[in-house]
Every structure is written in structure tokens, then in C-alpha cells.
Amino acid sequence: MRETQQAPGSVETPQPGPWQRSPARGYGFAAAIVAAATAVSLALLGRIENLNLVMIYLLGVVLVATRYGRGPSALAAVASVVVFDFFLVPPHLTFAVSDTQYLVTFAVMLVVGLLVSSLAARVREVAEMALQREERTLALYAVSRELGGLRDPREVAAAGALHVGQALHGEAVVLLAGDGDTEPGPRALCEPMEGTRSRLGLLIVERPASAPPLTPEQRDLLTALARLIAAPLERAQLAAEAEQARVAAEGERLRSTLLRSVSHDLRTPLTAITGAASALLEQPPPEPAVARELTCTVLEEADRLNRLVGNLLDMTRLEAGTLEPKREWASLEELVGSAIARVEREAGARRISARVDPDLPLVALDAVLVEQALVNLLENALRHGGTGAVEVSAGREGERAVVEVRDEGPGFPPQQSERIFEKFHRAAGGSGAGLGLAIARAIVTAHGGTIGATLPQPRGACFRVELPLGAAPSHPPPEEAA
Numbered sequence: 001m002r003e004t005q006q007a008p009g010s011v012e013t014p015q016p017g018p019w020q021r022s023p024a025r026g027y028g029f030a031a032a033i034v035a036a037a038t039a040v041s042l043a044l045l046g047r048i049e050n051l052n053l054v055m056i057y058l059l060g061v062v063l064v065a066t067r068y069g070r071g072p073s074a075l076a077a078v079a080s081v082v083v084f085d086f087f088l089v090p091p092h093l094t095f096a097v098s099d100t101q102y103l104v105t106f107a108v109m110l111v112v113g114l115l116v117s118s119l120a121a122r123v124r125e126v127a128e129m130a131l132q133r134e135e136r137t138l139a140l141y142a143v144s145r146e147l148g149g150l151r152d153p154r155e156v157a158a159a160g161a162l163h164v165g166q167a168l169h170g171e172a173v174v175l176l177a178g179d180g181d182t183e184p185g186p187r188a189l190c191e192p193m194e195g196t197r198s199r200l201g202l203l204i205v206e207r208p209a210s211a212p213p214l215t216p217e218q219r220d221l222l223t224a225l226a227r228l229i230a231a232p233l234e235r236a237q238l239a240a241e242a243e244q245a246r247v248a249a250e251g252e253r254l255r256s257t258l259l260r261s262v263s264h265d266l267r268t269p270l271t272a273i274t275g276a277a278s279a280l281l282e283q284p285p286p287e288p289a290v291a292r293e294l295t296c297t298v299l300e301e302a303d304r305l306n307r308l309v310g311n312l313l314d315m316t317r318l319e320a321g322t323l324e325p326k327r328e329w330a331s332l333e334e335l336v337g338s339a340i341a342r343v344e345r346e347a348g349a350r351r352i353s354a355r356v357d358p359d360l361p362l363v364a365l366d367a368v369l370v371e372q373a374l375v376n377l378l379e380n381a382l383r384h385g386g387t388g389a390v391e392v393s394a395g396r397e398g399e400r401a402v403v404e405v406r407d408e409g410p411g412f413p414p415q416q417s418e419r420i421f422e423k424f425h426r427a428a429g430g431s432g433a434g435l436g437l438a439i440a441r442a443i444v445t446a447h448g449g450t451i452g453a454t455l456p457q458p459r460g461a462c463f464r465v466e467l468p469l470g471a472a473p474s475h476p477p478p479e480e481a482a
Contacts, residue, residue, distance in 0.1 A: 026068030030076040033060040038083050050088055054109050057084060058116065065120035073117030081110045129217075136221045139167040140228060147232040156236050157201070160229035167225065168218060170207035174229065177201045189214065191222050193230040200233050266308065269301035276301075300345065307379075310372075325366035325446050332356065332363055332394045332401055339374035340392065346382055350389060357395035364470045365447055373443040376436035377405040377463050385409035385460065396469070400449075403465040411461045417453050440465075 037060040041053040057080035065073035085095055085106060143163045150156045157174035165172035168189075177199055189205040203226045207214075214222070276294040279286060286294065333356040340352050374392075381390045385407025394403045412420055423438045440463075444451045449467040456462045 026064075026072035027075055029068060030064045030072040031079065033064050034076055034079045034083055036060070037080065038087055041084075041088055045088060051105060053088060054084065054105065057109065058112060062116050062120055065117035066124055069124065070118060070121045073121060074114060077110055077114050077117055081106050084109070132215075132217050135167070136217065136224070139163065139221065140224060143225060143228050147229065150232060151236055151239055153233055153236045153240060156229065156233045160203075160225070160233070164203060164205060164222070164225050164229075167221060168205050168207065168214070169211065170205045173204045173206075174233075175202045175204065176233075189222060191226040193226050193233065195230055195234040195237075197234075200230050200237070203229065266305065269305040269308075272301040273298050273305075303345070325369055325443075327364045327366060327447075329362040330365055330367040330370075332360055332403065335367060335371045335374060336392055336394055336403070339371050339378055342371075342375050343378045343382060346379065347390070350382065350387065352378070352390045352392065355391070355393045360394060360396050360401060361469060363401050363467055365467060366443075369443045370447070370467075373440040373465070374403065374405070376440045377465075380436050380463070381405055381407035381409075381461070384412075388460070397466075399469050400466045401469055403467075405463045406456065406460055408460045411455045411459060412453070414455060420453060421451070437463075 034057070037056045041056055044053060061073055061076045061080060064076040082095075086093060143160060146159050146163070147156055150159060153176060157176055161172040161174045164174075174193075189207070191203040191205075193200045193203055203222070205222065276297040279294050280291060280298075285291065336354050336356060340354060343352070378390065378392070386409035388408025390408075391406045392403070393406075394401065396402070421437045421441045423435060441451050444465055444467070447467055449465060451463065451465050454462045454464065
């Protein structure tokens with residue numbers, strides 16, 4: 001397995017709990033407490049009754065029990081009895097007892113010390129178990145909350161490894177199935193992650209050499225975390241598979257639509273070109289007027305074919321991100337005039353009028369691309385705008401340049417105001433590959449602008465393009481003016 005999805009979750013190991021501290025340290029602490037209690041008792045010797053000094057030793061025993069558990073506290077209890085007898089019970093500095101009442105005191109002191117140490121240790125154990133359960137609950141909650149919103153399998157693996165490392169104070173790795181094998185370290189803890197269909201991967205935790213072995217509760221936590229990570233991991237993998245299937249189906253649908261549309265639109269001009277060329281080659285040759293008409297047909301259909309192929313290439317480059325706007329200061333008035341000139345042959349007898357604000361400043365844009373977008377809008381108006389006139393207007397609104405193309409046709413269904421800009425979308429009974437408006441939107445969007453369509457009254461359609469002006473110069477640069 002490759003470690004590309006490794007997400008080290010190592011964190012600074014916190015101070016160990018009472019049951020993880022060094023045993024030698026606990027017994028040393030017990031000895032120090034007994035020595036301190038003896039020093040205090042010797043300082044008070046003769047001022048208070050010896051039986052009251054027992055309380056000082058009992059207090060020390062309780063303190064040791066609350067910090068280090070039964071073993072050190074039992075040592076403190078026994079050592080307290082021995083030291084009390086040797087230093088504080090006459091005759092001093094000997095283990096002989098002159099008064100039998102001290103035998104009872106020793107017995108009670110030892111029993112009470114052991115009992116108190118046992119109870120204090122038990123309370124500490126219960127508190128520690130409650131703390132561990134709380135940490136486990138918080139760890140499981142944090143994992144489920146974060147992983148529930150992730151959709152990528154490797155993101156789930158990385159986030160899960162991070163939380164496992166934090167919960168178990170080590171470095172965690174989630175290895176996904178199918179990535180190859182890796183050799184875990186000698187102290188590594190491995191937990192498989194099982195899905196409903198197959199094994200999803202392996203959860204590996206590496207702990208520092210100085211860390212104590214995992215407790216049974218921590219082992220259960222590791223198993224629970226592995227199961228908790230497996231559920232969103234499997235869900236993410238299923239979602240990824242579904243998305244791949246959806247993309248494949250969408251790609252197949254687009255290919256079918258493209259082939260169906262392009263095959264029809266290519267066949268029409270090719271058929272016309274073939275027929276006109278065949279007629280020109282007939283013997284005897286056609287009359288000059290007929291030959292000119294046939295030649296014009298060949299030219300028009302070839303130009304139509306060229307535009308169709310150009311639209312296909314432009315859409316391919318726009319979607320691939322290889323067609324970047326080369327911005328230069330340009331005049332929208334000139335671009336509008338050039339676009340109208342390119343569609344005059346298709347317009348025939350229909351009138352195309354232009355109205356441009358004389359105060360419209362220069363705009364930073366790619367003149368070739370924007371002109372192509374305007375040509376596509378004009379061709380759409382001529383193709384679907386009936387037999388009426390087409391009007392183009394350009395002006396300024398705030399910090400944006402606005403270009404509108406209006407026709408007097410039947411318009412479009414209101415609910416399709418956004419769909420008409422999609423690839424391969426064609427009006428009912430319309431012709432063309434359905435790429436013109438999609439290309440226009442891609443070009444305008446690449447310039448940081450917007451494009452939309454409305455239905456003006458009483459009829460027709462209006463396509464509105466907005467482009468950012470920027471800090472345009474008020475007049476052409478000197479080299480252009482020259």
C-alpha cells in the first residue's frame with residue numbers, strides 16, 4: 001500500500017495518569033511523605049499527645065493513596081506504623097513497647113491506613129474510568145461529526161487518522177485497500193476496517209517507545225474508531241463510484257448528442273456543396289448566371305461549415321481551459337460593426353441596426369473572442385428571430401459596458417432563460433449544433449462579465465452582455481492613433 005493518504009495524527013503526549021506513572025516514583029513519594037510526617041511529629045513531640053500524632057501519618061497515607069494507588073499507600077501505612085513505633089513511642093529509637101495501649105494504636109493505625117488507602121485508590125480508579133469513558137465518547141463524537149461531511153475517500157482517511165492519533169497519543173495512518181502493502185513497525189497496532197462488501201483498508205497506530213501498553217479500554221476505543229471510520233469511508237467510496245458512473249453516462253449522452261447534431265449539421269452544407277459542384281461540372285456548362293449562383297452557394301455553405309467547425313473547436317478549447325483571453329484596449333463600436341459585417345450575407349434582406357453610445361470608453365478585452373461572441377448572438381437572432389429587424393445597442397451603465405442584441409421573433413419559453421445557454425440546446429424545430437450561445441456565455445464569463453436573456457414586450461428576445469470597464473484610457477494610445 002502506498003502512503004499517499006497518510007495523515008500523521010501525532011500530538012504531544014500528555015502527562016500520564018495515576019496508573020501510568022512510574023511505580024518507583026510512587027514508592028519514593030510514599031517514603032518522602034512518611035519522612036515528612038515523622039519530621040512534623042518530632043517537632044510536635046511533647047506538645048500534644050502521641051495518639052494525636054497518628055492523624056498526621058493517616059493524612060500522609062491518604063495523600064499517597066489519592067496520587068499513586070494501593071501499593072504505595074500500603075507501604076506508607078506500614079512504614080508509618082514502624083516509624084511511629086521507633087521514633088515516637090517510648091522507649092525511643094527502639095521497637096520495644098512499654099505500654100500495651102500502643103499495640104492497639106498500632107493495629108488500628110495499620111487497619112485504618114490500609115482501609116483509607118484502599119478506599120481512596122478505589123475512588124481514584126472510578127474517577128479515572130469515568131474520565132476515560134468521557135474521552136472515548138468525545139473522540140467518537142469528534143470523528144463522526146467531521147467524517148460525516150466528507151465525500152472523498154482520501155479525505156476521510158486523512159481526517160480519521162488525525163483523530164485516531166490524537167485519541168491514542170501516537171501517529172496514525174489509514175491505508176486504503178488496493179494501495180499495496182507496507183511493513184508496520186514493531187510497536188504498531190493494526191486494526192482492519194471492514195465494509196459491507198469487502199475490507200476497506202487498515203488502521204495502523206504507531207506509539208512512542210516510552211508509551212505504556214494500551215489498556216483494554218483503549219483497545220476497545222481503537223476498534224470502535226476503526227468501525228466508525230469504515231462507515232463514512234465506504235459511503236465516500238460508493239459516492240465516488242456513483243459519480244464516476246454519472247460522469248460516464250453524461251459523457252456518453254453528450255457524445256451521442258454531439259454526433260447526432262454535428263452529423264446533421266455537417267451533412268447539410270456538404271450536401272449543398274456537393275450538389276452545386278456537381279452541377280458546375282455538368283456538360284454542357286450551366287449558364288453564367290446559374291454558374292454564379294451555384295458558386296455563391298458553394299461559398300456560403302463552405303462558410304457555414306467553417307463556422308460550425310470553428311464553434312466546435314472554440315468550445316473544446318474553452319472547456320479545456322486552453323483558450324485564455326488576450327486583453328487589449330479595444331473599441332466596442334468597432335467590434336459591433338465588424339460582427340454585423342460578418343453576418344450580412346446570412347441576414348439577406350433583413351435589416352440590422354446598431355446604436356452605440358459615443359461616450360463609451362475603450363474596454364480591456366480579447367477583441368477576437370468578444371467579436372465571435374457578438375457574431376454568435378447575431379446569428380442566433382437571425383436564425384430564431386423571425387423575419388423582423390435585429391437591433392444592436394452598446395452603452396455604459398456604471399462601471400460596466402453593456403451590449404444588447406434584440407430581435408422581433410417569437411422569443412423563447414420563459415422557463416428556458418438559462419437552458420438556452422447550455423451546450424447542444426436547440427429551440428423546437430431550430431437548426432444548428434446548439435453551441436453558439438454556450439460559446440458566447442463561456443467567452444463573456446472568461447472576461448469576468450455576465451450574459452442573460454429576457455423577453456421584452458410585446459415580442460422578441462433580448463440578449464444582454466455586461467463586461468467590466470476597468471480603468472480604460474479616454475482616447476486610443478498614440479501608436480493606434482498614428
